Amino acid sequence: MAGHSDTELDISQLCECADIIVVSNHQSETQNLQSDYENLTAAQKQLQTNYKNLTKVGDLLQTSYDTLTKERDALTQERNQLQGNYETLRTELDALTKERDALTKERDQLKASSNNLMTEKDQLQSHYDTLTKERDALTKERDQLKASSNNLMTEKDQLQSHYDTLTKERDALTKERDQLKASSNNLMTEKDQLQTSYDTLTKERDALTKERDQLKASSNNLMTEKDQLQSRYDTLTKERDTLTKERDQLKASSNNLMTEKNQLQSRYYTVSARRDALQLEVDRLKLVQNCPQGWEKFGCSCYYVSSASITWSESREDCANKGAHLVIINSREEQAFLNKFAVRAWIGLSDREDEGKWKWVDGSPLVGEAFWRKGEPNDHSGNEDCVELTGVEYQWNDILCTQRQSWICENVITN
Ligand SMILES: [Ca+2]
Ligand SMILES: [Ca+2]
């Protein structure tokens, strides 16, 4: 269409030209112009045709261009695919090359093993030949064996029937054997019990036999002894009778003797008592004559004066240990005897049990003559209960029993 408007512009330009021609040539040129116009019209037509043709060609070219563009795109794609294919093939080629190398190696190995196999094949061939021969021999043998096998089959059938028969018999026998076994076991148990009983009885019998033999022997001995005893018994009976007689006679004489003995016994007791009394008297007289070492004699007593110093109770105990007692002054003569020792010493007099009631150590009260110092006993401080000789003639004093001083023991010679 755009092309068409261009053509109209061209025509207006032609008209301007025709006006110029009209001015100059007016008439003559009208024909020229007419022809020109016709030519131009023809040319325009020709041009239109050409334009149309060109338009067609342009369309064709456009179509071709589109087609070519499409083809180019297809080719580009194809080329890309080919490029990819090429790379794939390249990779495959490398792989194949490696494979080929591996196969080459394998082939070499196979060649070597093929050679070995050839050798082996030859050996096998020889073996085969040998085996073929052997096979033939074996075939022959097999045929013979077949024949014998047939015979054996026949025999086997016979044996099978025998076997069946025997199996039945065996089963019956097995049952019977089991029963027998059971009864055998019972019998074994019984036998063992009997054996044990037998052994026990055998031992008992042996023991009894021994015992019987011993008893027999001892019975014989006893018989002998019994005979001996019988004879001794007879002898003894006779002796007993004799002795009984004798005993009766002796009994009578014994009674007489008993009477005599009792008389003698009583006389013996009398004499013994008399002798003991005399002995005591002798002992007493002996003592009266002498006191022990360290003791002094006066009248019928022995006196001991200590050199140590102890309390009144200790001195009383010491005299008792010597079989004596603290001195008891029974008379002026005894006091006079004691004066000569001229020593402060404990005597056996105290009022410890009952204040003011003087008692000698033998429990007797002070009843005879007393020889107190002037002003004594004073029970000084209410505490003086034991009596001392002051060392001055005829001067007794009461003092503390816990004072420590000498003491005088007296041992009376008794009859
Ligand atoms: Ca006396
Ligand atoms: Ca007193």
Ligand SMILES: [Ca+2]
């Ligand atoms: Ca006094």
